[in-house]
Amino acid sequence: MNLERAPEEAPTTIPTTDLGAATDIAPRRAGGCHCGAVRFEAALAPGQPGSRCNCSVCTKTAVTSGMVAPAAFRLLAGEDELRAYEWGAKISRRFFCGRCGVHCFGRGYLEEIGGHYVAVNLNCLDGFDAAAAPVIYWDGRHDNWGAGPRPAPWPVSPA
Numbered sequence: 636m637n638l639e640r641a642p643e644e645a646p647t648t649i650p651t652t653d654l655g656a657a658t659d660i661a662p663r664r665a666g667g668c669h670c671g672a673v674r675f676e677a678a679l680a681p682g683q684p685g686s687r688c689n690c691s692v693c694t695k696t697a698v699t700s701g702m703v704a705p706a707a708f709r710l711l712a713g714e715d716e717l718r719a720y721e722w723g724a725k726i727s728r729r730f731f732c733g734r735c736g737v738h739c740f741g742r743g744y745l746e747e748i749g750g751h752y753v754a755v756n757l758n759c760l761d762g763f764d765a766a767a768a769p770v771i772y773w774d775g776r777h778d779n780w781g782a783g784p785r786p787a788p789w790p791v792s793p794a
């Protein structure tokens with residue numbers, strides 16, 4: 636399974652909207668799925684909050700993501716175990732472990748957040764309390780990316 640985009644498409648940084656409040660997310664964190672088959676590491680900027688989204692998939696998985704540029708993410712193990720899921724406009728491919736089912740990360744492209752990105756499931760990071768991290772919210776359900784993130788959840792009801 637080819638997980639990498641062409642190198643020329645992969646920026647080293649994500650120029651992005653102001654991501655706001657400080658956090659204790661440290662650079663270069665390792666993480667993985669539950670059974671241990673999938674391992675990865677990601678460089679998360681200090682001060683970077685977690686992202687949540689109200690779209691139909693994010694609502695069901697309840698993922699809090701750390702958004703990083705593709706160059707800031709490295710899959711260390713488990714490529715053969717990874718399964719992928721895409722839907723709708725196929726903004727992103729979501730990767731989960733085929734053994735334990737844990738959603739580990741997604742790869743996507745969204746102009747509004749600076750192009751190619753990897754959305755790391757912060758709940759998968761070793762020794763990191765994602766529930767204690769500051770969170771920003773996107774209105775993915777209504778394709779309202781241009782509005783940017785805000786500090787309160789967007790509604791899941793129809794626009």
Ligand SMILES: [Zn+2]
Nearest residue numbers: 668670732735
């Ligand atoms: Zn697993």
